[in-house]
Amino acid sequence: MNQRLALALRPTLYGPEEILAFAKLTDESDHVSTIFFPDIWASLDSIELSAAVLTVTKRVKAGSGVLRPLEHDLNTLARRLGTVQYLSNNRFVLGVGTGKPVTNPSETITRMLKMIDEIRNAIPTEFKGRTVSPPEVFVAALRLGIAKRAIHNANGLILNFCSPEYASNLVKNLRLAIGSGV
Template structure:
């Protein structure tokens, strides 16, 4: 296994004072042209900075690329009726040629609860609602009868990873997902968490996705350490200049692949 390297499309930013909104078509094409493995879109109804709709963003990226993975980092399932979420996911899987990866999370409290209230969802219920959605989502995506409905056409269920560092997130990943995601943990911390998750996973062996990994010192050596810890992909954070970010990521990928 060689660690895959992805980047976030210019659809928002963690810093409200510096929203990163760029040309999704241009940035997705550029990421593929420089050899990156994946592009990702963040997700929220109302966030602390301007943010585009994740499904529309990923559909746009899929339309102008041929090879790369496109992914939710991460979809907030609890903000949506699960049948609608399944319809969006299934359609995006079909139009992208099965290139979708579905990251799922419960939402960062730093963004507040305005979006949840606007969607008619209790912020405190988002964990339970996420679990309920994940329990029926695969059947809905493939077109099996669930919730007394059958969506058509169905599609292949994309790889799913669950994000989060708490005990509930670990149990959620172990029960429903193919992988687990975290932000900025060291290789040793990733290994420890994966061991705990895989003990709960009923024989599955989950791999990790690390957003904003710690790449101090020699980044190639750090990538090797992450790979040894069970990391299958990293997603590098935006700095404000997406073209520069993508060039740096592509250079790191070239050095890592040797």
Template sequence: MDRWGMTIPFFDQTLSGSRELIAALPELGYTDAWSAEVSGMDGFVPLALAAQWAPELRLGTAIVPVSTRGPGLLAMSAATLADLAPGRFVLGIGASSPVIVENWNSGEFVKPYARTRDTLRFLRAALAGEKVTQAYETFEVKGFRLENAPAVPPKIVLAALRPGMLRLAAREADGAITNWVSPSDVRKVRAELGEGTELIARLFVMVGEDAARVRESARRMLAAYLTVPVYAAFHDWLGRGDVLRPMQEAWAAGDRRAAVKAIPDEVVDDLIVHGDAATCRARIREYVANGLDTPVLAPLAGGDVPVDQAVRDLAPVLG
């Protein structure tokens, strides 16, 4: 069966108000629910509730940063979810960004590749129930052992945007998570990852037939993301460096309005799934045809229908 994931909590709903819709996801044909962790809800609590509300779903974090928790605490949180959803929890981890790690969490964003690799190796051992005493390149752990290691250790997948992290995911993890890609971009990402390793991507979707309105709304979101250095480098690698340069220059000069206006329509259409629900479902299947194993939909407000209706309209059982 094809995987068809949904982002929880939903963009315009509280977690407490999402119970009914999360519980309905399996009957709508969704196979997965994936959380995120930026500045809203944490990555674990929504999944803990979803484990009870919709026990058929596979649950995953996409992603939790490796530098905002200590290694032991991250292992404990993952073990808790693995106990609540044995065999159905996937731990997605990643480097995140300097804003999230340093500005918001008073951590240190250093050696992001090495810190992610070291955390992956630590978690492999800790979640298998081993006692870990190890000096890694980016941190040291002395005598840590989970009090209750999960009977089924979770799979671990890595946030990966460029070749180095994609290759690490292929070598040592159970999959890779990417973001802000077009269907054609998936081919390039898959080529670096190789076959046989799960590729997951969050796809931002706006169900709406007024393309001009969709693009106006989406540009603001794109400008906020594509000016972040890791995403700027990612899209340079994907071949959008020249077309995005005017946006980045305007943003660096402090002219946010000009930066938003500088994003071409074709970039919006590449990176935001939009149109009526049937068109959106067909576009999502293009991603799958190009090598994406698990699309994780993130319906956005601002389209023709509210987000809760978009979740229902985008259900794979309808198309």
């Protein structure tokens, strides 16, 4: 079985030089598809780290894991993502989440998914004769309800901060829900 892995590198644990050296090694491996960088306020920016990785690699994808889009200006974020997509030949992956628990999680998820659609629409489809695609979007979803809502608006899910057993059970229940028409 040919499994491909995604890795998360915390910029609070690794310096930029280490991250770039690791990315180059990862690019040579067929087993790793994506490197994610948590978007931590007290650390380096996940989009800029991803852009740096994407300039020193040819195959591997890189992205935020996870960025809270509701904390960013829509137009500025779309412009930044469009630039990284253009420079990387569409290899950036946008990992998103809602952040800390809120009083009305359903409303927050709805707002986040709406903003993801707005970001996709705000990124130009062509620049200087080259096609620019909106990034793949992966949503951090640790609860089945969030996963059911997000899966229709995303390319995949990020199941971080949970055990393999929990992740496996969530995926199994999500498949059952999708099979029943959710």
